[in-house]
Amino acid sequence: MSVKLTLAASANLPAGVAAPRYRRADLKPGILHIGVGNFHRAHQAVYLDDLFNAGHDHDWALVGAGVREPDVDMRAKLQAQDWLTTVVEQEADAATVRVTGAMIDFVTPFDVEANLAALARPEIRIVSLTVTEGGYYISPATQRFDPAHPEIVYDAAHPDTPKTAFGLIAAGLKRRRAAGLAPFTVMSCDNIPGNGHVTESAVAGLAELSDPEFARWIRANVAFPNSMVDRITPATTDRERAILRDSYGVDDAWPVFCETFRQWVIEDKFPAGRPALEKVGVTFTGDVAPYELMKIRILNGGHAAIAYPAGLLDIHFVHEAMEDAQIAAFLETLTKREIIPVVPPPPQVDLEAYRQKVAERFANPKIGDTISRLCLDGSNRQPKFILPTARDRIAAGASVEGLALVSALWCRYAYGESESGKVIPPNDPAWDRLQAAARPARDDPRAFLAMGDIFGDLADNPVYVAAFSDALGALWANGVRATLAGYLERGA
Known part of the structure; x- marks a missing residue:
């Protein structure tokens, strides 16, 4: 018999499931977080x-907040369990299950006034x-803010009723300035x-x-610390809900499963104060x-390195890709x-020890x-995790074959299509555009490189064009296995 997760039930959780040791009633808000997804609940909230x-x-x-349709469902499910989340940390031979309670409220998505009042x-x-x-x-090409994006254009025209996270933040800062309040610190965890x-x-x-004057005030008065975050956290499906219910006796509508490893490095720039997370x-x-x-470059770039050959070979799970000797060697x-x-x-x-740890985690x-x-x-x-490394290699006069x-x-x-002929479902916001470029690239690799907003200057670099063209040609002519084998043999 499982226990439905609520604040009342948290005092009687099954054996082996840890509950918060603090009184929720003693908590007071200090952070508003936009984007209450699995990673946030497995990382910052933990x-x-x-x-x-x-x-x-x-x-x-x-206090949670959100600006996208999925945030509505997330809020409803978390509200029904008093904003609690079950976090299951798993390794090959051990698991730890805990209920976390760091979140105490969640502003209604799309209620602009409620969000601005919270900010x-x-x-x-x-x-x-x-x-x-x-x-x-x-x-993607310049890696700079795009003021022409339709959602940004809308918020610029309607600064008091924004739809984006950044529009809300700007409007919230303006409201605080008008009220004589110090600005909050804005911290990205992406x-x-x-x-x-x-x-x-x-x-x-x-x-x-x-409002150019207000923009100058933001740059002069608001802190935006850089940070590095790390924890592998997959999406929640009915599989995870069933494991939690059947193996640990907790019924959680949106639990989080993750690895034990976690890391957070933050630039110490918080003029309005911060929790003592050290x-x-x-x-x-x-x-x-x-x-x-x-x-x-090593972890996120490594994810890309194993993902696409595995996807083309119909491998479902990441750990199964790592069990494939050729993909692991690549x-x-x-x-x-x-x-x-x-x-x-x-x-x-x-860095070698870090690389080994990453492979172990995968x-x-x-x-x-x-x-x-x-x-x-x-x-x-790709423009964030793979292509910048290729640019640095080319600048150093080194190979970018892999x-x-x-x-x-x-x-x-x-x-x-995978190599077996299975249809690969759309898996990118720009899927139609990608497919329209990938299909003619079978015969002309430059058709894919022509997406200049993604490849930027690499699309015209002869070293990169030759390496990409050779690789894509080998994939179509010889298949994934033979192409990977050729790369591994040339480096032996």
Whole structure:
């Protein structure tokens, strides 16, 4: 018999399921978080739960917010269980189950006035975000804020009734300034190089379209710390709900399953104050860039390296891809040969040890992370996780054979059929466009590279064009297995 997760039931959870050791009634809000997805609830919310369990900073509880349709369903499910979340941390031979309670409210999505009122509350001193890599209105080619995006154009024309997260943040800051309140700190928790700078560009860039003076005030007065976040957290399906219910006796409408490993490195720039997260393992530093570059290129780039060959070979789970000797060898060889040489190591970090740990995490059989999730949104992820490494290699006069192969595998995947002939369902916001470019690229690889907003200057670089064309040609002529084998043999 399972226990339906609620605040009342949290005092009588099944044996082995940990509950918050603090009184929820003692918590007061301090952070408004936009984008209450699985990663946030497995990462930032868990660190805060640890801090509250240790008896510290109970005035830094979370208030959720959202600007997308899925946020409506998320809010409804979490409200029914008093904003509690069950987090299941899994390794191959162990699992830990805990209920977290760091979130105490969730503003109704699409209620602009309610969201602006929450942003204007004096006790809200940090606004944090997890809105995905594609949610920052960045031009893939320039990696800069795109003021011509239709959603940004709308918010610029309607600054008092915005629809985007950045429009809400700008309007909330304006309301605070008018009330004589200090601005909150804006903290991105997404996997984007220089995520603080990117967030500042989005907020101030949007404001500039309607009120240049206010945009200058934002740049002069609002802190946007950079951060690096890391924890593998797959999507929740009925599989995870059933495991939690049947194996651990908890009925949670939206539990989170994740690995044990987690990491958070933050630039210590919080003029409005911050919780003492260093007490629970967060690293505060003056320079996040080396940590974020390491993570984005080795871990996120590694995800792309295994995702597309696995997707073309009809492999479902990430750990199954790592059980494939050839795919695992491709990941190792590519990382050692082409990625690590252009990654400056952070202080006191051994990049080879980090690479080995990443491979171990990918191979975790309990996570249930899917290849389709890793393949998702390549049009936003390739320009952030793969193509910058290729640019650095070319600038150094080094080979990009393997990196170009990763992008060629993505092109082959976007064709829409696996090697067995199975249809690959749409897996990108720009899927129709990708497929329209990938189909003629079978005969003319430049058709895919012609997406200049994605490939930028690489589309005209003879070294990159040749490497991409050779890789895509080999994939169509010889198949995934033979193409991977050729790469591995040439590096032996």
